[in-house]
Amino acid sequence: MAISLTRFHRSHPGAGSGHVFQQWLIITGVLVFVLWVAQQYNVLTALIAGDSTRVSLIIGLIFCATWGYCGVRSAWLSLEAARFEAIAGDDNARLDLTDRSTLTVDGHVQPASAAAAYLAALLHFHGHREGRPPDTLVDLLGERLAGAHEMGWFVCGALIKLGLLGTVIGFIVMLATVNATQSFDVAAIQQLLVGMSQGMRVALYTTLVGLSTSMVLSLQYLLLDRAADRLQARIVTFAQSRHLG
Template identity: 40%
Template sequence: MRYTKTPYGLFLQWLLLLGLLLFISWIFWEKGLLQTALLSDPSRITLIILILFVIATCHCAARTLFLSQEQSALDRIVLFTSANPTGQGSNRWWMDNQLPARDSLSGQLIAGVAAIHSRAQSNQGSQDTQLLAQVMAERTRGQHEVGWFICGLLVKLGLLGTVVGFILMLAPVAELESFDLSDIQGLLQRMTTGMGVALNTTLMGLSCSMLLGLQYLILDRAADRLVSEAVEFTETRLFKAAGREQ
């Protein structure tokens, strides 16, 4: 069983990534790139993309902290069972309230598996254990679907900004009545604004989507690792210990 040595290691990794993102954002702000992208977009799609990215990043922070707490709870359970191995007689920690972190997802899984094996129905118990593992997997990564939806939404908003930008760029052509030098200069200026909207929204949507996808990829891997370690613990240590006691 491999478990995290550093408490809240996942949350610390996310903080490191957040610090890198903030540093890059500060550089862009100092160079005036963010201000230019926001002020030159009359459709405000760039602002919407940034707001959604910030909200989703805050959700990543909450989920990272949650998974770190769950991983720490599983580590405490593993350490407790290592220090208190199941023996003959009354030392049956999977059947009483001595197990730490019983309110965690791992603790609930262990309590459910203990209740299943107490019925002494091996075939049905195996199926119920799989159902409990699926329930735990849903609870650990179910909310991440919202984040992946936002990742796709950011890309679509960037493409929408591209369409809006081309509309803003080509609309002045229909209004052109003469080919005077002053009219041509105004036309080029308005077309440049539309092209800027198209490029800025596309770049912002793709960049934010990739950065947000990286965060949720880390969360998904952490959730899968937590479920696999909890299931491995119940099947290789708890299950065998319960079988010896019966």
């Protein structure tokens, strides 16, 4: 049963928009502002200088690289949403195949996209077989839209573990300082306190950086997963409205 484009948009809030990239830009702007304010109070300088193990710096570099990849994925999902809207923009448009994998809408070849590949697979199935299409097509669509996010969730967990590793290293530095103390005169006590404070800074700074970067990345990957799930649901619903799914 065909449905009008108006009803399609009403039943799928946010259809026709790829807001995930805009969300990434907003969060990036907020992060840059927070880091700028922190640097004005020399927080970043103190953090880098206080962590002699450079674990915090490693965590920061991994975060920046992964955050840039999140931007690429956000832009890709927004482009996928726009290409799907080009396909679903006219309820009366004719969907067809030029060959096994190339989708056309009213004779116009559509750019390669997850939606075009899924709809083309359904059209090919209906053209050569009878019955209900296999559920694996939906699984493949979901894998193409969100499968790459698994590595991001692994990085989120790895950042926490790196922070905990820095905590362990910091306590080892503290205990090594205590173990190296041979006497308890004033000079030795002062040296002991300096070594313990250095170890404590390493432990606290790495834990802080690991937890904060992991939480921010987890938020972004949650937004990416939700955007991918919504796009998948819209594509599958559109296919069902055309009696393809």
